[in-house]
Structures are given as C-alpha cells and as structure tokens.
Amino acid sequence: MFSRDYDQHHERKTMNIIKITRLGMAMLFAVLMVGCSMPMGSDHAMPTPELTGDAIRVENPMARPAPADGNGAAYFTIVNPTDNDDRLLSAQADVANITELHETIEQNGVMRMMPHPEGFEVPANSFVEFKPGGKHVMLLEIPDGMTAGDEIALTLTFENAGIIELTVPVMEMTGGAAAMDHSNMDHSSHGDIDGGMAADALAPQMTENGIFQVTATSRLDPVVINEIHNWVLHIETADGTPVEGAEIAIDGGMPAHNHGFPTTPQVTDNLGNGDYLVEGVRFNMTGGWVIDLTISAAGQTDSVRFEFELE
Numbered sequence: 003m004f005s006r007d008y009d010q011h012h013e014r015k016t017m018n019i020i021k022i023t024r025l026g027m028a029m030l031f032a033v034l035m036v037g038c039s040m041p042m043g044s045d046h047a048m049p050t051p052e053l054t055g056d057a058i059r060v061e062n063p064m065a066r067p068a069p070a071d072g073n074g075a076a077y078f079t080i081v082n083p084t085d086n087d088d089r090l091l092s093a094q095a096d097v098a099n100i101t102e103l104h105e106t107i108e109q110n111g112v113m114r115m116m117p118h119p120e121g122f123e124v125p126a127n128s129f130v131e132f133k134p135g136g137k138h139v140m141l142l143e144i145p146d147g148m149t150a151g152d153e154i155a156l157t158l159t160f161e162n163a164g165i166i167e168l169t170v171p172v173m174e175m176t177g178g179a180a181a182m183d184h185s186n187m188d189h190s191s192h193g194d195i196d197g198g199m200a201a202d203a204l205a206p207q208m209t210e211n212g213i214f215q216v217t218a219t220s221r222l223d224p225v226v227i228n229e230i231h232n233w234v235l236h237i238e239t240a241d242g243t244p245v246e247g248a249e250i251a252i253d254g255g256m257p258a259h260n261h262g263f264p265t266t267p268q269v270t271d272n273l274g275n276g277d278y279l280v281e282g283v284r285f286n287m288t289g290g291w292v293i294d295l296t297i298s299a300a301g302q303t304d305s306v307r308f309e310f311e312l313e
C-alpha cells in the first residue's frame with residue numbers, strides 16, 4: 003500500500019512513502035504461519051543457562067545462511083554470572099563488510115530493525131539472549147554469502163570483559179521468527195500476487211534527460227520486508243507512447259546504509275504495451291530505499307531513480 007500523502011518534489015524526484023500497515027503485518031504473520039511449519043522459535047529453544055562461573059561467556063552461537071552479497075544475522079546467549087554489570091559494545095565479523103548490533107522491535111504494530119550503536123547492557127547475574135525477532139548481530143554485505151555447515155569468526159567486544167572470539171556455525175533456521183531478521187522467504191508460496199489484485203504504484207517519473215516516463219508498480223501489495231516479489235515497470239516516451247524492446251538495468255539499495263539490494267532483481271519478461279516484469283525484488287530492512295533504472299531503447303539511453311521509504 004503506497005501512501006501519497008507525503009510527496010516531495012525536487013528535481014523531478016518524488017519521495018513516496020510506503021506505509022506498512024497493521025494489515026501488512028497481519029499478512030506477514032500469515033505468511034510466516036503458512037511458510038514455516040514450525041511455530042515461532044520452537045526449533046531453536048535454548049535451555050536456560052546456569053549463572054555459574056566467574057566470567058562472562060557466550061553460549062549457543064549460530065548464524066543463518068545468506069546469499070552472496072546478501073545480509074545475515076548471528077545469534078547467541080551472553081551469560082554474565084559475575085557481580086558486575088557489563089556491556090556488549092560491538093561485534094566484528096570478517097565475513098561481512100559491515101557488522102552492526104540490531105534489535106527487531108514492534109513499534110505501532112510495525113516490526114522495525116533498530117541499530118544499537120551504543121551496544122547492549124549485560125547486567126550482573128543474568129543472561130541476554132540474541133535471537134531471531136529480537137536482539138541480533140547483523141551482518142551486512144556478505145560478499146561470498148554463508149552456507150549451512152560453514153563456520154564464521156565473530157569477535158565480540160565488551161566494556162569490562164574485553165574481547166571474546168567466537169566460532170559461529172552457520173545453520174538453517176526455518177522457524178518463523180528467523181525470517182524477521184532479513185531471512186529470505188523464498189520457501190514461501192506467497193512471494194507474488196499475480197494478476198487480478200490491484201497493486202499500488204510509485205508516482206510516474208521522467209528519466210533524467212526527459213526521454214522516458216516510467217511507472218514502477220509492486221505486485222506485492224502492501225510491500226513488506228523479506229518477501230521476494232515482482233514489480234512491473236511501465237515505460238512510455240515523453241509523449242506517452244509505450245516503449246517496446248527496452249533494455250533495462252536495475253540497481254539500487256539503501257544509500258544511507260551503503261548497501262545494495264540483498265537480491266539481484268532482473269527484467270525477465272516483456273509483457274507488451276510498454277510493460278516489463280521485474281523478478282527477484284526483496285527489501286530486507288525498513289528505511290529509505292532507491293531503485294535505479296537505466297533504460298535503453300531505440301538508440302537512446304536514460305536513467306531514473308525512484309526513492310521511497312519502507313516503514
């Protein structure tokens with residue numbers, strides 16, 4: 003569901019707000035229930051750790067598989083049996099270009115990924131769980147991806163306990179909540195709503211040099227994170243004639259986070275009448291996204307950027 007109540011025009015660029023509503027979350031949960039046979043968390047339930055010992059330790063580390071150039075997450079339980087509070091300050095994984103501390107929280111009925119650059123407190127005589135749908139170490143831009151059976155090195159830095167080096171096994175985590183933190187949902191049959199159902203579109207835009215006018219319409223409506231889905235691009239000339247036989251290159255991502263799409267969306271079909279099918283679109287976080295298109299047709303090339311906010 004796209005809301006046009008906030009349109010900001012500058013240099014022919016339009017900001018569109020995609021509001022992920024309570025309906026959107028209801029649909030996401032419906033997908034989780036259908037797409038995953040296990041109830042949330044039941045396949046990775048951890049025993050309650052014993053608050054014994056004399057130093058902070060980390061138990062049950064694990065990470066989800068991730069596609070090449072995609073994002074992943076790592077989970078574990080930090081046990082602090084000491085009488086002193088501590089704080090996890092940062093995490094570093096060699097496998098990813100960027101490692102951040104995140105927490106998935108529900109805010110006004112919307113699941114949001116919140117970065118925690120200040121780290122997470124680990125109070126004395128307690129334990130803190132990092133798990134799907136909650137606190138996690140987020141691995142952004144993993145050039146080679148991660149496959150089940152791999153092991154990755156993860157370094158955790160604590161305020162008092164100093165550095166703890168972990169070897170984290172990569173394993174399939176198909177339980178519902180694992181999908182909350184950027185897990186790809188391609189085992190779900192709900193990735194695309196084909197035909198019939200009206201999907202809303204980003205406002206039409208002229209390409210930079212005014213050669214083409216482009217409309218981008220998601221076939222997943224409302225757009226939610228973590229679902230692979232399709233878009234349709236409609237391309238016309240400036241005077242409104244549908245453009246046939248265009249070559250379209252797709253790029254984009256989250257400029258503010260310095261990362262691209264977690265997938266490689268591609269035009270896979272020419273639907274006729276200036277319509278082109280884009281398959282393999284997935285947004286893995288809420289926040290500001292861009293879609294960059296470079297369009298070549300009839301000897302002319304021009305580009306356009308769509309900007310929108312996924313809430």
Ligand SMILES: [Cu+2]
Binds near residue numbers: 104105115138140183
């Ligand atoms: Cu995250």
